[in-house]
Structure formats: C-alpha cells, structure tokens
Amino acid sequence: MARKPPFSEDPFQVPPDTLGLSAEEMRRLGHKVVDMVVDRFERRNAEPVVTTGDAADLTNQLGGALPNMPMDPDASLDLMAEVALGHMQHGDHPRYFARVPGPASFAAILGDWMGTGFNSICASWGGGSGTAIVENTVVSWVAEMLGLPSQTEGVLLSGGSLANFTGFCVARSEVGRGVAYLMDQTHASLPRNLRQMGLNDEEIRILPSDETLRMCPDVLAASIEEDIGKGLKPMMVVATAGTTNTGAADPLEAIADICEQHNIWLHVDGAYGAPAAITQDGREVLKGLERADSVVLDPHKWFFQPYDLGMCFVTRPGALDRCFSMNPEYLKDVQADNEVNYGNRSLELTRRSRALKLWMSLRTYGAQSFREGVAHGIALAEEAERQLRAAPETWDVLSHAQLGIVCFARNGADSEDHAKRANRLSESGFATVSTTSLHGRTALRLCTINPLTTAEDIQRTLELLAAPM
Missing domain, CATH: 3.40.640.10 (Type I PLP-dependent aspartate aminotransferase-like (Major domain))
Known part of the structure; x- marks a missing residue:
C-alpha cells in the first residue's frame, strides 16, 4: 500500500504548522525571555564577571541524545539561561577589565x-x-x-x-x-x-x-x-x-x-x-x-x-x-x-x-550620550593611573592611560606572580583583568570602557590585585 502524503492533496488547504507555536504561547514565552533578560540587567553588577564550567558537566546538562520528540520550552529556556549563558565571560559587567569589554545597551x-x-x-x-x-x-x-x-x-x-x-x-x-x-x-x-x-x-x-x-x-x-x-x-x-x-x-x-x-x-x-x-x-x-x-x-x-x-x-x-x-x-x-x-x-x-x-x-x-560614554571610559583609565601612581611602593605604571587602557606591574613581581594575581581576581568573581608583555616585561592591564564602571570599582580591583598571595 502506498504511503499517504503528509499533507492533503488539496493545494488550498493550510498544512499543519509542525515548527510553530500558538500566538498565545509565543507571547507567553516571549514575555518570559524579556523578563529573564531584564532581570539579568538588574543583577549584572552582582553576578560573577567570568564563570567557566567543567566540560563533562556542561555536556551532561546541555548535551545528551538527539531530542526526537518535543521538549518543554520553559525548561529549555531556564537551562539556557542558567547553564549555557551562565558559564561565560560577561563583557558588559562594570568590572570586566580584560581584553576589550562589550558593554551592550538595552535599546540596541x-x-x-x-x-x-x-x-x-x-x-x-x-x-x-x-x-x-x-x-x-x-x-x-x-x-x-x-x-x-x-x-x-x-x-x-x-x-x-x-x-x-x-x-x-x-x-x-x-x-x-x-x-x-x-x-x-x-x-x-x-x-x-x-x-x-x-x-x-x-x-x-x-x-x-x-x-x-x-x-x-x-x-x-x-x-x-x-x-x-x-x-x-x-x-x-x-x-x-x-x-x-x-x-x-x-x-x-x-x-x-x-x-x-x-x-x-x-x-x-x-x-x-x-x-x-x-x-x-x-x-x-x-x-x-x-x-x-x-x-x-x-x-x-x-x-x-x-x-x-x-x-x-x-x-x-x-x-x-x-x-x-x-x-x-x-x-x-x-x-x-x-x-x-x-x-x-x-x-x-x-x-x-x-x-x-x-x-x-x-x-x-542620541549621539551626545555616546560621546559622554566614551569620554567616561577615557577618564576612568586616567583615574586608574592616578590611583596606581598614588601607591608607588606597590605599583609601577608601564604605559600611561591611553584611550581607556592603562598597563602596570606590581613592584618585584614576575610573570608567574602577575598571572596568579589575575587568576585569583577572576576566580573571585569580582572583576577580571588581562596580563600582557611590554618591552619584555610582564604587565597587568585594565581596559575601562564600560559607562557603568566607577572609580570605586577600580579602587577595589587594585586592592584585590595587591593583596598578599
């Protein structure tokens, strides 16, 4: 016996929407996504700057067998937010100072x-x-x-x-x-x-x-x-x-x-x-x-x-x-x-x-807000340099503040010490910085281009970096 076609032979009949959701369900899930994103915006100052998971554990939670049949979209959204999106760098965090941050605005x-x-x-x-x-x-x-x-x-x-x-x-x-x-x-x-x-x-x-x-x-x-x-x-x-x-x-x-x-x-x-x-x-x-x-x-x-x-x-x-x-x-x-x-x-x-x-x-x-945001980033690096130069017994400024970046070294520290201090800071969840090398000398590096970053954020970050190992 020949198999029946999946759709009616009537060309004017609307086929079943096997890859869709009802309008009511789309609105409910869409509102949930908006709430989850806004909730995250409200708490991003308090969340860890970087969270890195174990590959086997993440695979166990996010992977598994191919889902042949439909699964609960609410559970999938929760899993996505908590596990997939929870284990990564948050470049829009006010104390993400590593590499180059990505402080995304909500209107965008x-x-x-x-x-x-x-x-x-x-x-x-x-x-x-x-x-x-x-x-x-x-x-x-x-x-x-x-x-x-x-x-x-x-x-x-x-x-x-x-x-x-x-x-x-x-x-x-x-x-x-x-x-x-x-x-x-x-x-x-x-x-x-x-x-x-x-x-x-x-x-x-x-x-x-x-x-x-x-x-x-x-x-x-x-x-x-x-x-x-x-x-x-x-x-x-x-x-x-x-x-x-x-x-x-x-x-x-x-x-x-x-x-x-x-x-x-x-x-x-x-x-x-x-x-x-x-x-x-x-x-x-x-x-x-x-x-x-x-x-x-x-x-x-x-x-x-x-x-x-x-x-x-x-x-x-x-x-x-x-x-x-x-x-x-x-x-x-x-x-x-x-x-x-x-x-x-x-x-x-x-x-x-x-x-x-x-x-x-x-x-x-408006463009003026963009100008003010960029100017704030430039001023923050200058503020970081001021704080560093105020503690010459601890820090040596290796490159002055330029376009939102300043590089510095702890007096007497080598590359291993700098790496340990940067790793300790990241693992604390409070902030993260980069390490680099300038003219053969290792350095710590701050990139301060987030408009939400404060002078107090920089002060506390430097304090944690300077703390005894």
Whole structure:
C-alpha cells in the first residue's frame, strides 16, 4: 500500500504548522525571555564577571541524545539561561577589565530582537530596501561622528577580523597587489588576514614599534624607500587607532603624509579605539583619521552594541562595490542598478540586518550620550593611573592611560606572580583583568570602557590585585 502524503492533496488547504507555536504561547514565552533578560540587567553588577564550567558537566546538562520528540520550552529556556549563558565571560559587567569589554545597551538589544523576530535580511535592494536604508543611515551617522569625509561608504560585518579583511581586499582591488606595512603591536589577526588574502611573507612587513609602542614614521618611510629601490610595489600601510596592548594610537597624520607621497592605501584599524574620535580629546589624539582610505570600528566594543557588529568604512566612493560586486542571472530580479546592494560590499551575500540595533540605540540615546560614554571610559583609565601612581611602593605604571587602557606591574613581581594575581581576581568573581608583555616585561592591564564602571570599582580591583598571595 502506498504511503499517504503528509499533507492533503488539496493545494488550498493550510498544512499543519509542525515548527510553530500558538500566538498565545509565543507571547507567553516571549514575555518570559524579556523578563529573564531584564532581570539579568538588574543583577549584572552582582553576578560573577567570568564563570567557566567543567566540560563533562556542561555536556551532561546541555548535551545528551538527539531530542526526537518535543521538549518543554520553559525548561529549555531556564537551562539556557542558567547553564549555557551562565558559564561565560560577561563583557558588559562594570568590572570586566580584560581584553576589550562589550558593554551592550538595552535599546540596541531591542533592535537586535526586532531584526531576528522579523527574520530581517540586508543583501539586495529588492530583498531589503528598508534595511538597506537603515544600514546606509548608520554608516553615514557614525562616519559623521568620527569626522570622516562626507563621501564615505561602508558595510557592517561580524567584527574587526572580517572588517579589516574587507578593507584589505578593497585596498588590493584599488591599488593592486604589493607590500603591506604593519608594526609589531598590530592586532594578531591582521597578519593572518593578509596571508589568507594571498600575500606571502615577503609581502608583509612587520616593523618594530618605537619606545612608545607606536609605529615610527621614519622606520616606515625607510622601509618603503628600500622596497621601492628593490623594484617592489608598496600597496598598503596598516595603522592602528588604539592598540590592544596599551591603547596607543599611531601618528596618523605623519603616516598619512607618507602614504600620500607614495600613493599608498592607508588603512586604520580602530576596532576598539576609533570611537575616541567622537570626543574632543580623542579627536586630537586620532588626528589624521579622516585622511584614511579605509577605517575599521567594532561597535560591539566602545559603541555599546551587543555582539556581533563590525564596520568597515571606505572613503573612496564605489570602491567597495568595485571589489565585491557580482551580478549573476539569479539575482537580477532583486538587484537595483541605482541603489545599494549590500551583498556586493563584502564576501557576505546572505546577511542579516546588523544595523537595526545601532540605529535603534542612536535614536534612543542620541549621539551626545555616546560621546559622554566614551569620554567616561577615557577618564576612568586616567583615574586608574592616578590611583596606581598614588601607591608607588606597590605599583609601577608601564604605559600611561591611553584611550581607556592603562598597563602596570606590581613592584618585584614576575610573570608567574602577575598571572596568579589575575587568576585569583577572576576566580573571585569580582572583576577580571588581562596580563600582557611590554618591552619584555610582564604587565597587568585594565581596559575601562564600560559607562557603568566607577572609580570605586577600580579602587577595589587594585586592592584585590595587591593583596598578599
């Protein structure tokens, strides 16, 4: 006997919704999720900054056999919140000082929820004209806040790694293959990007930083002249607006002069530090940013957005599309010749609308609140430095406060001692810091870019770090 089809042969009959829920159940569960998230917002100052579980125990709770039959969604949500989301770093915690925090705002979360709930897409004009305009809008808003030229175009990606890779691809497309110049303080993902883009070791120059851990214009100029003398073609200089180690900003104005002289593409990695340019003091530190050909920024860091969100700005109109545009026959009905098709601005074709959360938060809080939040982060690092210098018998400041980062060492301590102190602090749940190495000396590092962090938070963190082992 032939098996009956799962649906009626009547083409007008609505098939059963085996992957859905009733409207009443969707509302109930949706309200529960909102309550859980808001509850977590209210208690995040008191929760442990980092919680790491045992792999076997977590697998026992979260894994198991494939669920062939439906399970209770309430129990799954509770398990997700308590176990899966409870065992991770909380980058939005006011005392998360390690690496680069991610202090997400609630208005941005609302925008992200809306985008997910409406299954938003931003790939072609025909497939998402409204979301394309939202992305256009936030690109122009943020470019204006940074002081970039009015003709700046951009694209939103998952984060700094892919945003930088996108900028590199555009540089090669516009200038042609050649030598890329970086320094030893450049983020570790960027040489990897260059290699995966196809450059070999002979085409990647990693220059020594100067005594302030910045790119030295004289060293850069000499390296470029040497390569030209060898018959090599300089392609791109990768400068940094806020290094991960110390927050140092390269001398962008002097580097821009060198690039202009030799017609070299200037790319600025400002994944964490570029937002400083929206403040008066930060704009002075990052003077020359507006002369870059491409700039990268991660709004999920110092622009208070939930993960993930990176931005690649290009100040040469049309360069993004010239690099990535493709027009196969099966996309002709959704692509518009005179409108933006964001699937032609990076390697991502199918792409969700990441811009909604940034649009929502800028409208809800206003650009001035962003400026105040960034300025607060800069001031907090300066406050941390003040507290450190007030205890010279205990601490030695190794790099002064720069764009929300300060590095320091305990007098007489070695790398093992610093690591133990950092681990003890993290295990306490109160705060977490990073360790690093500067000019061969180990250091402790604070990144203070959360607007909710207080001077008292910093004081207590330093007290716990200094306590006897």
